[in-house]
Amino acid sequence: MILIKNGLIYEASNKADATGNFVKKDILINGNKIEKIAANIKEDCKIIDAEGKHVFPGFVDMHTHLRDPGQTYKEDIYSGTRAAAKGGWTTVCAMPNTDPVVDNISTVEYIKRKAKDIGACKVLVIGAMTKKLEGKEISEIGNMLQGGIVAVSDDGGCIQSTKIALNTMKYASNFNIPIIVHSEDYSLSGKGQINSGKMSTKLGLSGIPALAEELMISRDIMLAENVGCHLHIAHISTRKSIELVRQAKEKGLNITAEVTPHHLLLTEEECSSYDTNTKVKPPLRTEKDRQACLEGLLDGTIDFIATDHAPHSDFEKEKEFNLASYGINSLETAFAVLYTELVLNNKMDLSFLIDKISTKPSQFLNINCGLLEKGKAADIAIADLEAEILFTPENMVSKSNNTPYINKTLKGKIVTTICEGKVVFLG
């Protein structure tokens, strides 16, 4: 048993506006569940003093690239789950674009087994929609479901053929799992490096137009309406994309969406010095798009925040911009970044942020997490909001350090992470 004393405990609101409270109480953990939440609990067991600290339900990430199997020089299940634990995440969903691709039950089982054996947090698996993510043949979704996948996605890729996209959605809809799409029309994105806009013109880099994303979201919403399935839009990034989701929701369609910390906070301006840590898909967009992402999150059009943690090694980023890999490393930095930039700058309440990185994604996955209540999983992140945290290549737990926040000091340090009743990180 573990007793967390005197922390400011997150209490979710029942209301739709998601504004919860923080109250000073103790939490008693028994095994892997929360046993009791009350003031002044007395118990003769291991005690964690959380005086002056905030206590959150562990964060849940719908969009993580663990790179295992096959690209373990970038990250693996051991390092990736420890990076997660350091960032306060207790559940992460592994994307299937590994090598081999997660398009069969044995790879699903490999990930689940390895995560269970050596992982510092829980790993849920997302299976590929099409074999090898090629967008040609439907993968064995039924088999993978038996192995325990929670959703399907061709993330990193996008099924270009409308017919195959339609059939894959139809087939997946048999199983009542979310279909997560990365929306990109390749004929428009081409060899694009950054957002198509002022910055691409100035830097002479080829652009990825907003239209490449919007057209595909538009198509997939129509397909999902036709099929009647749950469509989830990954890493939404443009003003019009958000407008499309808003309209779909108003129509009552089963469409959800996520946004990354970097699309909430950064714009194409960050690319001005050819820093390859800003190279990501979808690209960092304009200030208008960024504002729309924030508004979409605040008004509920966007359901939650997901990291799209995409580690890449130094040798894949330390090169010419055109040759560098796309992706931003995010698990360790996300909470501090979001707290510093959004909560401290009064863009949202702390409880709203917690709702969007813990409660809402848990509800989406229908898992027993995301709330601090009796009977819920003992997945907990304790933060010292006054403490500063500096991310350096030396102190990153991830195998990679490809983040624009490298060498920057932020506020909001996770000091303890508990997963399934076990302390998995102590800062």
Next chain:
Amino acid sequence: MENSHNFIGRNLFDLDDWSADEIQAVLDATKVMKEVNQRDYKKLPILRGKTVCTLFFENSTRTLMSFELAADRLSADLVRFSANVSSLHKGESLQDTVYTVDAMGIDLYIIRHSYPGSPQLVHKYTGKPVLNAGDGPHAHPTQALLDMFSIWERTGTLKGLKVTIVGDVAHSRVVRSNLIGLKKMGANVTICGPKTLMPGYMQEVYGCKVEYDLKTALKNADAVMGLRMQLERQSDGLFPSLEEYTKLFTLSEETMRYAKKDALILHPGPMNRGVEILPGIADSDRSLILEQVTNGVAVRMALLFLILGGKL
């Protein structure tokens, strides 16, 4: 000649980091170098003992020759590294290549590369001054300086001049550097070409005028620059045929009538005669096209002199 502005150790990634005063100082120094190049004995001993390295990751004949001749005429030691970009995809990284070359003791780099931002990387890896000889469609500042010199030498000023640049703006590094440089020197630039070859936000980013009709664009121009039009843009689906392009955008005696009577003609080369420019214009008295090549050597000598801090 005094090295009055502090150019020593400076990079030339593009002209946005250089002030109008500094650009003027380069033009002034170019004039001196041009005079040297007209002598019987075209050599100055001022960079003796300095080592200049050309890193060319993209095919180039004239720019490479021009830089190498400039270094030779100032008595610098010159080494050349040239590689095909495709070999970079598998072989040694730019970082390793540059570390290797730098270990041989280089004082200044001149780089051409098909990927934007590469000159910044060379400076990051070596700490040495870097001259950008063209990085993808991004920038070609020495070409812009020689273009500006060529016009300035004839007109005595760039202030208030109308300069019209016509052609494939999207794929042109020359146009971007010229837009920055000419604007700093007070010229008004109009760019013209088909919409499919015009990047977005040109007016917002560069403060230039954008026209899609050649005659409107040429109206009252003091100087007109044609850009190379490549056939491969046709297969990229950006325009239907060279014939139609020529009808709409070629610099001919007829279309040049809309410009000022003695309007100067420039082209960064290599030219596609009969496509973006007709021979009657390219070879006319007001054409500066060969003069640009002559001035290119002098501009590059001036830059090497200013940055490596030689004394005259």
